[in-house]
Amino acid sequence: xxxxxxxxxxxxxxxxxxxxxxxxxxxxxxxxxxxxxxxxxxxxxxxxxxxxxxxxxxxxxxxxxxxxxxxxxxxxxxxxxxxxxxxxxxxxxxxxxxxxxxxxxxxxxxxxxxxxxxx
Amino acid sequence: xxxxxxxxxxxxxxxxxxxxxxxxxxxxxxxxxxxxxxxxxxxxxxxxxxxxxxxxxxxxxxxxxxxxxxxxxxxxxxxxxxxxxxxxxxxxxxxxxxxxxxxxxxxxxxxxxxxxxxxxxxxxxxxxxxxxxxxxxxxxxxxxxxxxxxxxxxxxxxxxxxxxxxxxxxxxxxxxxxxxxxxxxxxxxxxxxxxxxxxxxxxxxxxxxxxxxxxxxxxxxxxxxxxxxxxxxxxxxxxxxxxxxxxxxxxxxxxxxxxxxxxxxxxxxxxxxxxxxxxxxxxxxxxxxxxxxxxxxxxxxxxxxxxxxxxxxxxxxxxxxxxxxxxxxxxxxxxxxxxxxxxxxx
Numbered sequence: 001x002x003x004x005x006x007x008x009x010x011x012x013x014x015x016x017x018x019x020x021x022x023x024x025x026x027x028x029x030x031x032x033x034x035x036x037x038x039x040x041x042x043x044x045x046x047x048x049x050x051x052x053x054x055x056x057x058x059x060x061x062x063x064x065x066x067x068x069x070x071x072x073x074x075x076x077x078x079x080x081x082x083x084x085x086x087x088x089x090x091x092x093x094x095x096x097x098x099x100x101x102x103x104x105x106x107x108x109x110x111x112x113x114x115x116x117x118x119x
Numbered sequence: 120x121x122x123x124x125x126x127x128x129x130x131x132x133x134x135x136x137x138x139x140x141x142x143x144x145x146x147x148x149x150x151x152x153x154x155x156x157x158x159x160x161x162x163x164x165x166x167x168x169x170x171x172x173x174x175x176x177x178x179x180x181x182x183x184x185x186x187x188x189x190x191x192x193x194x195x196x197x198x199x200x201x202x203x204x205x206x207x208x209x210x211x212x213x214x215x216x217x218x219x220x221x222x223x224x225x226x227x228x229x230x231x232x233x234x235x236x237x238x239x240x241x242x243x244x245x246x247x248x249x250x251x252x253x254x255x256x257x258x259x260x261x262x263x264x265x266x267x268x269x270x271x272x273x274x275x276x277x278x279x280x281x282x283x284x285x286x287x288x289x290x291x292x293x294x295x296x297x298x299x300x301x302x303x304x305x306x307x308x309x310x311x312x313x314x315x316x317x318x319x320x321x322x323x324x325x326x327x328x329x330x331x332x333x334x335x336x337x338x339x340x341x342x343x344x345x346x347x348x349x350x351x352x353x354x355x356x357x358x359x360x361x362x363x364x365x366x367x368x369x370x371x372x373x374x375x376x377x378x379x380x381x382x383x384x385x386x387x388x389x390x391x392x393x394x395x396x397x398x399x400x401x402x403x404x405x406x407x408x409x410x411x412x413x414x415x416x417x418x419x420x421x422x423x424x425x426x427x428x429x430x431x432x433x434x435x436x437x438x439x440x441x442x443x444x445x446x447x448x449x450x451x452x453x454x455x456x457x458x459x460x461x462x463x464x465x
Contacts, residue, residue: 045437047436053170054170080169081163081169082430082431083164083430
């Protein structure tokens, strides 16, 4: 199944939108480098709608107490409820434990349209 | 479902019409504002709120009944919900000028009835008091105690040990009016009277502040003096309860001579008088949940809560482990709360 979800200019880098793919609610994100990513719009923790969260950055893991290094600005999808962080450029894997991920879909841009594929 | 922790929210300006003079002028003309606040704003995407709970017109989460009905009560099929919101901080936690805190508590209660309880049959309320002045607090409980939708007196868990005899008139009035005591942490300093450096430390150890108050209430003989009194501990979860029961029972066997007014095992007092709301639930398997219930020795002292509209909201459909027995689900989601609250029992 495939679905055209928006024109490529409808989303700027660092922005996301809710859409549908068949019966699924999905969230389409545009990363800081301009690439598009799509995920099931449902947090794996308690089912919150991820599109109501925030596409932002995250403090990177650091070596020393009190040391902060902000990174990946526009590439981290943060849940609107419990604030869990998922890396959209790493298949939607959770920052604290990469074993867990939100379901991701393939995305292409054809004729300036953003198309999401299931399967 | 009976949801035992829902936070409605008031803005100070909404309280003004409910505030008697001279109190109103201290806010309108003199810009009085309570200065005590939790020193963390950073926890989640929208501070301490669910990011999707902001009212569509831009007002803060929890300020609009219609939106709460749509997003919480209707969507989850709530049978009842108990409002536990309060000012920031609770009047009983305010620094200084407790006469102002008493006036604000009264205004808050009238606003709560007028704007919420009168408009949705499902919603029940909490009587707010300024417990720094127990006589004033008792007056407020007497004023509203017979209101059919007021089911508890709310006390904050802060740096105050409520078991002290100074506060007993409050428990006496609550018991007399079939009101439970609801306790919800309200900015408790946790580390030896101080705030920890990080929110994650504070939020991890909230159950510690709940354990402080339970221990204090039991060994100060509150439940021997007020045998019908009920206490619900809100938003501390329940996974600490097995430890606390075992520890208090062991201490009681050794040290009963110091508190001879306590006549029952602390674990029995907990089972007979207390209830614990579920949220914020740790992720656990059914087996783990059943072990905790087994250690508590009762499946009737835990009651589901969402904490809507806060960031650490628990979804009724998703937060507990799957495949629980129907009988247990009924107890957790409604029967335990119905049997706990004296006014619901009637």
